[in-house]
Amino acid sequence: MPIGRGLRTLSISTVAAMGVALGLVFFYAPIEAEEGFLQKIFYLHVPLAIVSLCGFVLGGLMAIAHLRTRDQRWDLRSYVTIHMSLILGVVVLLTGAIWARGSWGHWWVWSEPTLVSFLIVMLLYATYQPLRFAIEDPERQARYASVFAITAGAFVPMNFLAVRLSSSYLHPRVLGSSSNLPPPMALTFGVSLGAMALLFATLCSYELAAKRTRILLKSSSRILGYR
Amino acid sequence: MTDNPPTANDARRSSARPPGLAATVGALLGKDLLVELRTLESVPGMSLFAVSTFVVFHFALNQNTVSGDEAAGILWVTLLFAAMLGVNRLFVADAEQGGFDGFLLAPVDRSAMLVAKALALLAYLIVLELVAVPAFGLLLLGSPLGQALPGLLAVLALADVGIAVIGTLIAALAVRTRARDLLGPLLALPLLVPVVIGGARASSPLLSIVHPGGLQLRWLGTLGLYDLVFGLIAYAVFDFLLED
Numbered sequence: 001m002p003i004g005r006g007l008r009t010l011s012i013s014t015v016a017a018m019g020v021a022l023g024l025v026f027f028y029a030p031i032e033a034e035e036g037f038l039q040k041i042f043y044l045h046v047p048l049a050i051v052s053l054c055g056f057v058l059g060g061l062m063a064i065a066h067l068r069t070r071d072q073r074w075d076l077r078s079y080v081t082i083h084m085s086l087i088l089g090v091v092v093l094l095t096g097a098i099w100a101r102g103s104w105g106h107w108w109v110w111s112e113p114t115l116v117s118f119l120i121v122m123l124l125y126a127t128y129q130p131l132r133f134a135i136e137d138p139e140r141q142a143r144y145a146s147v148f149a150i151t152a153g154a155f156v157p158m159n160f161l162a163v164r165l166s167s168s169y170l171h172p173r174v175l176g177s178s179s180n181l182p183p184p185m186a187l188t189f190g191v192s193l194g195a196m197a198l199l200f201a202t203l204c205s206y207e208l209a210a211k212r213t214r215i216l217l218k219s220s221s222r223i224l225g226y227r
Numbered sequence: 228m229t230d231n232p233p234t235a236n237d238a239r240r241s242s243a244r245p246p247g248l249a250a251t252v253g254a255l256l257g258k259d260l261l262v263e264l265r266t267l268e269s270v271p272g273m274s275l276f277a278v279s280t281f282v283v284f285h286f287a288l289n290q291n292t293v294s295g296d297e298a299a300g301i302l303w304v305t306l307l308f309a310a311m312l313g314v315n316r317l318f319v320a321d322a323e324q325g326g327f328d329g330f331l332l333a334p335v336d337r338s339a340m341l342v343a344k345a346l347a348l349l350a351y352l353i354v355l356e357l358v359a360v361p362a363f364g365l366l367l368l369g370s371p372l373g374q375a376l377p378g379l380l381a382v383l384a385l386a387d388v389g390i391a392v393i394g395t396l397i398a399a400l401a402v403r404t405r406a407r408d409l410l411g412p413l414l415a416l417p418l419l420v421p422v423v424i425g426g427a428r429a430s431s432p433l434l435s436i437v438h439p440g441g442l443q444l445r446w447l448g449t450l451g452l453y454d455l456v457f458g459l460i461a462y463a464v465f466d467f468l469l470e471d
Contacts, residue, residue: 120420121417124418127410127413130410131404131410134406135403135404135405136405137471140470143467143468143470144400144468146464146467147396147467147468148414150463150464151418152418158457159421162420162421162453163421165445
């Protein structure tokens with residue numbers, strides 16, 4: 001398969017979806033009664049968090065595929081997925097802090113179990129790259145990274161369960177899940193989620209294409225005798 | 228100890244059939260415990276670290292006695308960090324002195340290494356707690372330790388299994404990296420947060436003076452689920468760490 005095929009279609013549809021999503025967020029979704037305009041950050045924060053967590057779990061599934069097939073491409077996919085999830089995760093923590101500051105007056109609240117769980121997950125995945133690049137042999141590096149990705153992928157739901165249990169005095173959740181949303185908000189949320197998922201897929205495809213090109217360049221310059 | 232692990236020799240002697248899992252685990256565990264008994268590299272250090280940490284907590288918090296949430300927090304932070312010392316050393320001898328090579332040459336199930344090392348770490352943790360928990364009761368705890376002990380033992384047992392499993396997996400992941408002393412705790416601490424949540428929340432009412440309470444089953448359930456999930460995962464992925 002040629003490197004980078006379909007990137008243009010993917011990019012254009014991402015831009016279109018992001019445009020529609022932002023349009024809905026700012027012009028269609030109603031202003032929330034209690035939190036006002038600030039609540040709009042929900043359409044950025046929550047979809048990004050969902051996409052990023054799914055990316056972490058997906059990275060674990062790709063790592064399973066790598067260990068089963070011994071195909072290095074699966075390891076590359078797993079690496080890129082986790083890398084992108086980490087970058088989106090930083091945005092999630094930042095938007096979460098802004099939201100907490102706006103609605104509760106503090107940059108950080110321990111009473112919001114989802115945010116706390118997310119921080120723990122981020123702290124764990126922040127060690128993925130230090131672990132990976134502390135191993136020199138490329139084959140072992142891929143294998144060890146996959147073992148980490150599988151363990152950490154399983155840790156994500158386990159951690160959410162434990163942290164949620166620990167916050168017995170649950171903070172009243174204004175708009176935590178999409179189940180109790182009024183229809184216009186639910187629609188906007190759904191479109192935002194789709195747009196963020198597309199954005200994630202596009203960013204991953206770009207990084208994958210760049211990495212594959214670099215690998216190809218290295219191997220061809222080796223064949224041609226360049227250094 | 229300079230010679231190969233006993234399994235390699237055992238397998239050579241009985242050339243007809245490779246030893247079973249239980250025999251391999253027994254041999255590896257025996258070797259690890261014997262090495263620890265002769266060198267005393269991990270357990271005394273872990274215990275001493277725990278007692279020193281209690282002293283540090285006394286001065287850092289400026290309190291003579293603690294109870295409830297505070298007591299549970301101090302106990303679990305201390306045990307967790309002391310366990311990290313053992314985790315960091317768990318595979319060092321095998322990686323540096325050819326233990327891995329000897330094991331890989333033997334015609335035995337690779338998972339035996341996980342089970343044996345986890346059992347060895349569990350044994351270290353039990354000895355650590357035999358020192359640290361009475362020391363904690365003596366030095367810092369405000370409420371009598373005796374009444375909390377039965378419940379505390381159940382919590383410690385479940386948490387120890389989780390720490391032993393994750394500790395073994397992480398130790399094996401980190402030992403052949405360049406920055407293993409740094410990576411071990413960095414990887415293990417976030418992974419062990421659910422154990423701390425379960426352990427500390429379960430033991431807090433046991434150590435409380437004002438509202439002494441019983442054991443809450445949901446924390447034991449959380450710890451048990453954690454042990455089960457990560458036990459299975461470690462069993463599934465551990466072989467891949469021992470391939471070269």
